[in-house]
Amino acid sequence: MIVVTREDGKAIVRPAGDSIVAASIPELRTKMRAIVEDGVRELVIDMANVNMVDSSGIGLLISAYNSLRKLGGQMAVINASAEILELFRTMRMHQHFSVSGN
Amino acid sequence: MTNPPGVELEMRRAMPATLGATEEFLADFFRESPALDRANRFAVELLMREVLTNAVVHGCRTDPDKQIRCCLRIKSGRLLIAVEDDGEGFDWRAARAHAVDFSDCSGRGSGLLRIYANRVRYNAVGNAVTLVRCLAGDFLSKKRDVFSGNS
Numbered sequence: 001m002i003v004v005t006r007e008d009g010k011a012i013v014r015p016a017g018d019s020i021v022a023a024s025i026p027e028l029r030t031k032m033r034a035i036v037e038d039g040v041r042e043l044v045i046d047m048a049n050v051n052m053v054d055s056s057g058i059g060l061l062i063s064a065y066n067s068l069r070k071l072g073g074q075m076a077v078i079n080a081s082a083e084i085l086e087l088f089r090t091m092r093m094h095q096h097f098s099v100s101g102n
Numbered sequence: 103m104t105n106p107p108g109v110e111l112e113m114r115r116a117m118p119a120t121l122g123a124t125e126e127f128l129a130d131f132f133r134e135s136p137a138l139d140r141a142n143r144f145a146v147e148l149l150m151r152e153v154l155t156n157a158v159v160h161g162c163r164t165d166p167d168k169q170i171r172c173c174l175r176i177k178s179g180r181l182l183i184a185v186e187d188d189g190e191g192f193d194w195r196a197a198r199a200h201a202v203d204f205s206d207c208s209g210r211g212s213g214l215l216r217i218y219a220n221r222v223r224y225n226a227v228g229n230a231v232t233l234v235r236c237l238a239g240d241f242l243s244k245k246r247d248v249f250s251g252n253s
Binding site for chain 2: 021022023051052054055056058059060062063066082083087090091092095096
């Protein structure tokens, strides 16, 4: 189950399961889209329980970032594992939104 | 089934072109595989996910009536992944030459293969790919500059 914690215009999303990959992103995409449509402008993705992100998952995060940026919002990833941090830095994602480890 | 001499693990499977089937295969592989350190475990899973998802989604358009065939082999500290799909293939040379803009939400899969694998080879048609990853040493730091980094 995807867990969302809301506080005014900010939402912290903790994905269900331990992977943000092709098979699991439809549900997460729907949830994130709904959150942004509901007025959230600061989105935090908590990766504390996530061990794997593939290129589909990266695409989802970038799509969310693109949507928020158009609305003047921002996004951050927190509690990423060392391997996911390495992946995100290789993809230059840290140059566009905050990415931090656990 | 016992492996040939010197081969620590070999798995072959033909499966329908669905993400559910590839998830099952991944689970079976990691249940059977020798223990890997964290970095290799992550890299191996990422490589497998990228090639299998490409075969299902792009190669076979997620058509369950089509098949993908995968061979995995761990031998002498190297992992070989070979995947073939029933699709028509794609122009991998053009994909390799295409620079991914940061705002693009797709197109990163083939670049990730080149970062996390020592060798990536496609057949001429582009419906089969073979990857090799050495499971010893750290080569990732030498292979970062695959993406343009443009935004």
